[in-house]
Structures are given as C-alpha cells and as structure tokens.
Amino acid sequence: xxxxxxxxxxxxxxxxxxxxxxxxxxxxxxxxxxxxxxxxxxxxxxxxxxxxxxxxxxxxxxxxxxxxxxxxxxxxxxxxxxxxxxxxxxxxxxxxxxxxxxxxxxxxxxxxxxxxxxxxxxxxxxxxxxxxxxxxxxxxxxxxxxxxxxxxxxxxxxxxxxxxxxxxxxxxxxxxxxxxxxxxxxxxxxxxxxxxxxxxxxxxxxxxxxxxxxxxxxxxxxxxxxxxxxxxxxxxxxxxxxxxxxxxxxxxxxxxxxxxxxxxxxxxxxxxxxxxxxxxxxxxxxxxxxxxxxxxxxxxxxxxxxxxxxxxxxxxxxxxxxxxxxxxxxxxxxxxxxxxxxxxxxxxxxxxxxxxxxxxxxxxxxxxxxxxxxxxxxxxxxxxxxxxxxxxxxxxxxxxxxxxxxxxxxxxxxxxxxxxxx
Amino acid sequence: xxxxxxxxxxxxxxxxxxxxxxxxxxxxxxxxxxxxxxxxxxxxxxxxxxxxxxxxxxxxxxxxxxxxxxxxxxxxxxxxxxxxxxxxxxxxxxxxxxxxxxxxxxxxxxxxxxxxxxxxxxxxxxxxxxxxxxxxxxxxxxxxxxxxxxxxxxxxxxxxxxxxxxxxxxxxxxxxxxxxxxxxxxxxxxxxxxxxxxxxxxxxxxxxxxxxxxxxxxxxxxxxxxxxxxxxxxxxxxxxxxxxxxxxxxxxxxxxxxxxxxxxxxxxxxxxxxxxxxxxxxxxxxxxxx
Numbered sequence: 001x002x003x004x005x006x007x008x009x010x011x012x013x014x015x016x017x018x019x020x021x022x023x024x025x026x027x028x029x030x031x032x033x034x035x036x037x038x039x040x041x042x043x044x045x046x047x048x049x050x051x052x053x054x055x056x057x058x059x060x061x062x063x064x065x066x067x068x069x070x071x072x073x074x075x076x077x078x079x080x081x082x083x084x085x086x087x088x089x090x091x092x093x094x095x096x097x098x099x100x101x102x103x104x105x106x107x108x109x110x111x112x113x114x115x116x117x118x119x120x121x122x123x124x125x126x127x128x129x130x131x132x133x134x135x136x137x138x139x140x141x142x143x144x145x146x147x148x149x150x151x152x153x154x155x156x157x158x159x160x161x162x163x164x165x166x167x168x169x170x171x172x173x174x175x176x177x178x179x180x181x182x183x184x185x186x187x188x189x190x191x192x193x194x195x196x197x198x199x200x201x202x203x204x205x206x207x208x209x210x211x212x213x214x215x216x217x218x219x220x221x222x223x224x225x226x227x228x229x230x231x232x233x234x235x236x237x238x239x240x241x242x243x244x245x246x247x248x249x250x251x252x253x254x255x256x257x258x259x260x261x262x263x264x265x266x267x268x269x270x271x272x273x274x275x276x277x278x279x280x281x282x283x284x285x286x287x288x289x290x291x292x293x294x295x296x297x298x299x300x301x302x303x304x305x306x307x308x309x310x311x312x313x314x315x316x317x318x319x320x321x322x323x324x325x326x327x328x329x330x331x332x333x334x335x336x337x338x339x340x341x342x343x344x345x346x347x348x349x350x351x352x353x354x355x356x357x358x359x360x361x362x363x364x365x366x367x368x369x370x371x372x373x374x375x376x377x378x379x380x381x382x383x384x385x386x387x388x389x390x391x392x393x394x395x396x397x398x399x400x401x402x403x404x405x406x407x408x409x410x411x412x413x414x415x416x417x418x419x420x421x422x
Numbered sequence: 423x424x425x426x427x428x429x430x431x432x433x434x435x436x437x438x439x440x441x442x443x444x445x446x447x448x449x450x451x452x453x454x455x456x457x458x459x460x461x462x463x464x465x466x467x468x469x470x471x472x473x474x475x476x477x478x479x480x481x482x483x484x485x486x487x488x489x490x491x492x493x494x495x496x497x498x499x500x501x502x503x504x505x506x507x508x509x510x511x512x513x514x515x516x517x518x519x520x521x522x523x524x525x526x527x528x529x530x531x532x533x534x535x536x537x538x539x540x541x542x543x544x545x546x547x548x549x550x551x552x553x554x555x556x557x558x559x560x561x562x563x564x565x566x567x568x569x570x571x572x573x574x575x576x577x578x579x580x581x582x583x584x585x586x587x588x589x590x591x592x593x594x595x596x597x598x599x600x601x602x603x604x605x606x607x608x609x610x611x612x613x614x615x616x617x618x619x620x621x622x623x624x625x626x627x628x629x630x631x632x633x634x635x636x637x638x639x640x641x642x643x644x645x646x647x648x649x650x651x652x653x654x655x656x657x658x659x660x661x662x663x664x665x666x667x668x669x670x671x672x673x674x675x676x677x678x679x680x681x682x683x684x685x686x687x688x689x690x691x692x693x694x695x696x697x698x699x700x701x702x703x704x705x706x707x708x709x710x711x712x
Contacts, residue, residue, distance in 0.1 A: 043655065048672040049502070074655045077667035084652045091566050093574060095655075257483050265483035276673040283478050 040321045041070045045098030047081040054341035058334045062325055069321050089113050089313075096316040097325055100144050100309050102135045106381040108311070109138040115312040116141035120323050127330070127348045129305065131376040136309045138381075144309025145330040146347035148338065150274045151303045151370040152207050153291040154178070155281065160185055160192055160269040169270070169292035175211070175237055178270065178295050182247035185269040194247035195270040196259035197238045199398035201391070202377065203273050206304045209234035211297025216378035217419075224386075224415035226408045233298065235404060239397070251398035263289075275345060275367040282359050291366050305374035307347055386418035466685075473682035480677045492678065499683040502676075503665045504657055509687070512661040515581050515650075516643040522585035523639050524632055530586075531594030532620050536606070546595075552588040558648070565652060575659055580650045584643060590635050597631035598624065633701050637694075644691055662687045 046055055052075055059071035074095060076084050082104065088094040089108070100108065108114050117123050118141050125133045128146040136144030154169050161168055164185045169177070182194030198204060209216060214231030217224065225231050241248035248254075249262065263271040264284035272294060281289050294303050310329045312322045328334055335348035342358035345367060356364040380386070390411055397407040472480045475490040499505055533539070534546050564583050565574075573579035601624065609623045625632070647663045654660045657668070666687060669680045695702060 049668055050671045050674065072656070075657070075668050076655075077651065077664065078670055078672050079667070080648070080651050083648070087562055087565050087652050090562060091569050093569055261481050261483050264478070264481065267483055274673075280481075280674050285476075285478050285482075 039068050039070070040318045041072060042097060042318055042321055042325055043072050043074055043095040044325070045074050045076060045081075045085065045095035047076055047078045047099060048343075049075060051338075051341065051343045054338055054343060057337050057341075058329065061333060061337065062328045065328070066321075066324060069324070071325060092315050094313045094315070096313055096318055096322045097310055097329075098313065099147070100136075100311040102306055102377045102379050103383045103387060105136055105144055105309070105311075106138060106379055106383060109141075109143040110381050113314050114143045115314050115316075115319060115323075116143055117145055117312065117323075117326065118142040120327075122327060124330075127332075127350075129347070129349060129371055129374065131305050131371075131374050132307050132309075132347060135307075135376050135379060144311050145326050147308045147310050147329065148344035149305055149307035149347050149371075150276055150345065151305050151367045151374055152203055152272055152274050152294060153303075153366050153370070154270060154294050155263060155273050155277075155289055155291050156270045157263070157266060157268070158288045158290060160266065164269075168290070169295070171293045173292070173295040175295050175297050179240075179245060179247075182241060182270060183245055186245075186247040191267060193249050193262070193268045194245075195241050196254060196262055196268045197241035197248040198254045198259050199238075199251065199391075199394040200259075201387075201394070202304055202306060205235060205238055205394070206375075206378065207272065207294055207302060208238045208297065210302035210304070210375045211294070211299060212237065213297070213299030217380060217415075221380040222419055224412045224419065226411040226415065230299070232404065232408055235397075235408070237297070239404060242398070243400075251395070251400070263287075275364065278359055278362060278364065279342070282362070289362070291362055291364070293366055293370055301370075301373045302375050303370045303373065304377050305371070306377040309347075380419055381422055382418075385421070386415045389414045389418055469681045469685055473678055473685055475678050477674075477676050477678055480681075490678075495678040495682040496686070498676075498679045499686060502669060502679060503683070505662075505665070505683065505686070507658050508660055508662045508665040511577060511659070512644060512663070512687075513690075514577060515584075515661055516640055518581050519584045519643045520636050520639045523587055523590050524636055526586045527590035527635065528594050528625060528628065528632065529620070530591045532598055532624060534591065534595045535598035536624075537616065549588050549591060553592065561648065561652065564649075568653065574653055575655045576653075577659060579653045580659070580661070583649065584646070587639075590639070593635060594628065594631050597628055601627050630704065633698075634704065637698065637702050640694065641691065 044055065044059065046052065052073060055073050059073055062071060063069060081099075085094060085098065094113070100114075109116075118125075118137075123142075125142060125146070129149060132146040132149055133142060136142055136146065154173075156169055158168065161181075164187070166181050166184050169181070178195065185194035186192065206216060209225070209231050212230045212234035214228045214234050215225030216231070242250055249259070249268070254262070259268065259271055260273060260277050260280065262268040263273070264281055264287055266287060281287060294301065310326050312319065312326055316322050330348070332348060332351065335346035335351045336354065338344060338346040339351050339354035340358075342355060345352050345355050349371075352365075352368045356368065358364075393402065393407055393411050393414065396402040397404055402410070471487065471489055473495055474492055475486065475495075476492060479486045479488075479490055530549075534542065534549075568574055568579045568582065571579075573582065605623060605627065606619055609619045614622070645663055646661070647667060650661050651664045651667065654664060657665065660668075662683075666680065666683050669675065669683065
C-alpha cells in the first residue's frame with residue numbers, strides 16, 4: 001500500500017505542474033465574458049490555405065475598427081476540418097466564428113451549436129443572393145452570413161473547337177447543341193474527348209436535373225426526388241455522353257485522372273465546372289479556354305448555387321464581439337477584400353467586378369449572370385448521410401454496375417430512409 | 423549464434439573463387455530485386471521530380487517527366503508555413519515520446535513478465551483490450567480529458583497520450599519472457615533487488631527489443647496526424663505532419679510546394695533508415711509489424 005501512495009503522489013504533482021505550465025498558454029480571456037471594453041481574442045476557423053491571406057487581411061481591417069478585439073485565424077487541413085470541428089463542438093471548444101458549408105448547416109443549426117444571426121441587432125441579409133440566404137435559414141432563423149458563392153459554367157477549349165470547326169457555345173445553347181458539338185469534337189485518333197461527364201453532383205448532375213425540371217429533394221426536404229421521371233431525364237442526359245454517344249471518358253478513366261486535369265491538359269473539349277477552377281485553367285500551359293452559360297434543358301436554364309457562410313459558435317464566451325466580427329465579414333469592405341484576392345466570388349452582390357476583371361481572358365461575368373436562374377444547392381436537416389449514400393449509388397450507375405432505372409429506385413429508397421432518420 | 427559467421431565465410435570464399443559463376447546463377451534474383459527496388463524508389467523519385475516543377479506541369483496529362491528546376495518551391499515551403507518551428511516541434515514530440523515509451527513500457531513489461539502480484543493477468547488482459555480499440559474511438563474522451571487539464575493547443579497536450587503504449591508493453595513483455603531466468607536468479611543470489619535486476623541486468627539484455635520499439639515509435643510519432651491536428655490550433659504548436667496537411671487547398675493545391683515540404687520532412691526519416699537499416703529490419707522482423 002505504501003508503495004502505491006509514493007507512486008501516486010509524484011504523478012499528481014507532475015500533472016499539477018503541467019496544468020500550471022499550460023494555463024499560461026491557453027487562449028486568453030477565456031471566461032472573462034463578452035465585455036465590450038476588455039480585450040477579447042476571437043478565434044476564426046477556416047479550411048482553405050488559398051484564402052488565408054484574404055481572411056487575415058479582413059481580420060486586420062476589423063482589428064483597426066475594434067482595437068480591443070484581436071482575431072486569430074486558425075487554418076485546419078481541409079480533409080479533417082469537420083472531424084476536428086465535431087470533436088471541438090462536442091467538447092465546447094469550437095472557434096468563436098468559423099466557416100460553414102451548405103451540407104452541414106442543417107446539422108449544426110439543428111443541434112443548437114450556432115447562434116441565430118437574424119436575432120442580432122443590425123442583421124441585414126439583403127446584399128446577398130436570396131438562394132444563399134435560404135440555404136442558411138433553418139426553422140425560420142438565419143444562422144449563416146453568406147461569405148461567397150459559386151455557380152457552374154460550361155468551360156470549353158477554344159483551340160479544340162477551332163480545330164473541329166465547331167462554333168463556340170453561346171447563351172442560346174440547348175442540350176442538343178452540346179450533344180452535337182461533343183460528337184463533332186470527339187476524335188479518338190487525337191485522343192480528344194468532346195466532353196467530360198463525371199457523376200459529380202454539383203458540377204454536373206444537379207444542374208442537369210434542374211434543367212430537366214426534376215428535383216433532388218422535395219420542397220419540404222422530407223423525400224427524395226429520384227422517383228420523378230424528369231429527374232431521371234437529367235441523369236440520362238449526363239450518362240448518355242458515356243454510354244450512348246461515347247463522347248466522354250468512362251467513369252474509370254475519370255477516376256484515374258480528374259476531369260479538370262483532362263480539361264486543363266487539352267484532352268477534353270467541354271467540361272461543366274465551377275468558377276473555383278478559374279486560376280487552374282488560367283495557369284494551364286497551352287490551354288486557350290473560355291466559359292459560357294450552362295445549356296438550357298427541357299425545362300429551361302438552371303445552375304446550382306452553393307457557397308460558404310460565416311457562423312457564430314453558440315457556446316462562445318464572446319458572443320457580442322463575435323457578432324461584431326461576423327457583421328463585418330458580411331460588410332462591403334470585407335467583401336471587397338475577398339473580391340480583390342481573386343479566389344472566390346464575394347457573396348455581397350454588386351461587388352463581383354473585381355473578381356471578374358482579375359482574369360480578363362475569360363468571360364467570368366457568366367458565373368455572376370447565372371444568378372438569375374440559380375437553384376439553391378439541395379440540402380436537408382442532415383445532408384451528410386444521403387449525400388454519401390447517393391454518391392455510392394451514382395458511382396455504381398456510372399461504372400455500369402447498376403442500370404439507371406434500378407439505380408433510381410435504390411436512390412429513392414436509401415435517400416428516403418436517410419431523410420426519415422433526420 | 424556462430425553458424426551465420428561460418429556460412430558468411432563460406433559465401434565469401436565462394437565469391438572469391440567463382441564470382442562470375444555466382445553472378446550468372448543469381449541474375450534472375452537480381453532482376454526481380456531490381457524491379458522491386460525500382461517500384462519502391464519510384465514514388466520518391468516522382469516526389470523529387472514534382473517538387474521541382476510548376477503546379478501546371480505537375481498536374482498535366484499525360485504526366486510530364488521533365489524536371490522544371492524550380493528551386494523556389496523549396497523556399498516557398500518556408501514562407502507558407504513555419505517550417506523550422508514545426509520541425510522542432512516534431513523532433514521534440516518524437517524525442518519525448520520515445521524516451522517515455524522506452525522507460526514506461528519496459529517497466530510495465532518487466533512487471534508483467536516477471537513480477538508476481540495479485541490481478542496481474544486480469545490487468546494484462548485489460549491492457550491487451552486497449553490494442554483492440556481503434557484510436558479514433560478514444561479521440562473524443564482523450565480530447566475532453568486534455569481540455570479539463572487545460573492542455574489543448576499545447577505541445578504537452580500533443581505528447582501526453584503518446585507517453586505510454588499498450589503495444590510497446592506487450593512487445594517488450596514478450597521479449598522479457600524470452601530471456602533466460604538463470605541470469606536473474608544469479609543476480610538475486612548476489613543480493614540484487616527487483617529494481618536493480620531490472621535496471622542493471624534485464625534492460626541491457628533487452629536492448630534489441632528496446633531499439634525495435636524506439637524505431638517503431640519514432641516512425642509512428644513522426645507521421646502521427648489526427649491527434650495533433652485535433653489538439654493544435656495555432657500553427658506554431660503544430661508538428662510538421664499537420665503543417666503540411668494545411669497546405670492542401672479546397673479546390674486547388676500547390677503540389678510542387680507540398681512535395682518539396684514533404685520531402686524535407688521525410689529526410690530525417692530517410693537518414694535514420696540509412697543509418698539504422700539493420701536495426702529497423704531486425705525490429706520489424708522481431709515484432710512482425712511496422
């Protein structure tokens with residue numbers, strides 16, 4: 001027994017010393033309340049290193065206006081951002097303000113992890129696209145201050161179009177024009193494909209589904225839209241490029257090499273892709289590309305709109321300061337800084353000029369003009385499970401292991417089951 | 423222990439006498455080994471190649487094998503992350519973990535192998551049970567313990583859970599069990615107590631096992647990603663593994679810079695391997711795992 005005590009005492013002492021040593025380094029001001037006059041340090045969680053300089057610039061601009069508040073920008077690796085945030089949120093240690101995605105807002109807001117911004121004084125969501133505001137509104141309250149947005153355009157390779165004698169895509173193109181052009185542009189001898197049509201949802205399938213007049217999820221967000229014949233028509237259109245017209249690389253080939261790399265290397269003449277690959281295509285050696293609006297389907301034009309938002313952690317000890325910062329993040333000044341960085345289109349409408357002019361050789365205004373017919377990226381209260389399950393089934397359909405009709409039934413049943421779980 | 427030496431001499435003798443004959447007989451083996459070696463080295467070679475290219479070159483299709491000689495990628499590693507600070511963090515974390523694991527695991531292992539105390543087998547089974555649980559499962563409870571200790575976002579917090587390992591204890595226990603009892607008995611007859619026997623007799627005998635555990639711990643600690651990623655928020659508190667992971671962008675990644683950084687980060691491990699190659703092979707052969 002004696003030996004047990006002699007072993008325990010030094011261990012406890014060690015622990016006490018460690019705690020004492022560490023408390024000096026832990027975040028300042030914890031528990032000091034949200035006193036507007038005392039010095040406050042806010043943490044701001046983000047995941048994209050390419051946007052870190054702009055975020056830091058915004059933080060400095062904010063610190064100038066609020067000398068008593070310091071903002072620490074914390075960059076977490078993109079792949080593990082949500083693992084870390086989940087651990088922190090479960091322990092009460094998430095950053096005061098952090099980036100939120102459309103796919104997670106339902107979960108985090110639904111579990112009471114976020115402060116409703118629409119309850120704060122001075123909240124104004126009018127500068128932002130209504131479709132974005134709607135995604136970040138859960139149960140009648142808005143939880144996210146829209147940060148940026150992205151839409152999808154039809155990127156095309158001018159050189160390959162010229163070589164095949166095909167006219168460049170225009171705003172009047174329909175599905176049939178894309179099919180015709182893809183057939184003329186495909187040249188097995190040169191190793192050139194007319195189009196790349198992967199089973200990617202945001203860049204490809206969702207847009208086709210809405211252009212066909214279909215639906216991914218019902219308006220009440222309770223049931224799957226894959227039982228709708230129009231939804232299937234959208235999927236069929238995308239799949240036909242591989243199976244019927246053979247103008248797209250196969251699913252296997254696009255798994256081996258990312259379609260955006262195939263496009264950047266001049267192996268693919270058309271690719272529907274987001275504005276976020278602008279710099280990749282600008283810097284690709286020998287690539288002479290441009291971007292046009294997505295074609296009109298049977299039900300007209302449509303593009304999915306998605307975007308990030310800034311949110312406040314419900315358990316932040318500095319709620320007042322955090323709201324000041326988020327309000328600033330949604331301001332014209334902060335959005336101008338974002339626009340100038342060229343990394344993303346700022347969510348604040350009318351400020352996209354700086355971004356559009358950053359790469360004059362592309363008609364980037366296309367992405368902004370598409371807001372007119374943009375459809376909110378489909379989400380529900382807990383989007384993660386059905387997004388994962390749907391993608392697995394789509395992979396099987398695209399890989400030829402499952403027919404579209406049989407696949408659609410499975411998509412409907414698994415997605416409905418996931419939605420029923422909430 | 424003497425037979426390998428004899429066969430070595432024999433081999434040497436034959437090599438002296440009929441080098442050409444031996445070479446001819448062995449060439450199929452050499453071809454197979456060369457292919458294997460090439461397959462192992464190819465990823466490192468490609469990494470080196472990529473680290474000297476432009477981002478566009480690195481992602482072109484078909485792959486571009488022309489080196490771009492962009493040495494600026496290497497200097498960019500130092501501007502895009504606090505590389506030296508994170509390098510020191512990694513070294514510090516690794517050194518502390520290795521030293522602590524060697525000490526604590528060998529003490530526990532010796533107790534499990536040689537000392538008789540009530541509940542020994544029950545405790546040992548409980549310890550083995552820890553090996554069966556994937557580390558992701560105790561991520562959250564461990565995190566919350568460190569949170570209550572106020573150790574989040576500190577190097578101490580990163581190091582603490584890795585000071586002891588069930589695997590290391592199990593491995594060293596097996597090693598101690600394989601040592602002859604006679605030596606210990608002789609020491610006991612000479613009047614040495616358990617502590618003295620452990621420290622002066624058994625530990626020196628267990629050197630090969632300790633080296634194996636040390637090498638495995640170095641490799642594990644150097645590459646450990648998830649735990650330090652969750653605990654550290656500040657770039658200055660991160661080890662290299664986490665710092666390099668933050669270079670990966672959402673839509674686009676500067677692969678040449680990432681490859682340059684990864685190459686620099688793995689250099690110490692490559693050097694360690696070259697210097698301690700035999701020990702590492704022995705260690706892996708001994709434990710049957712890596």
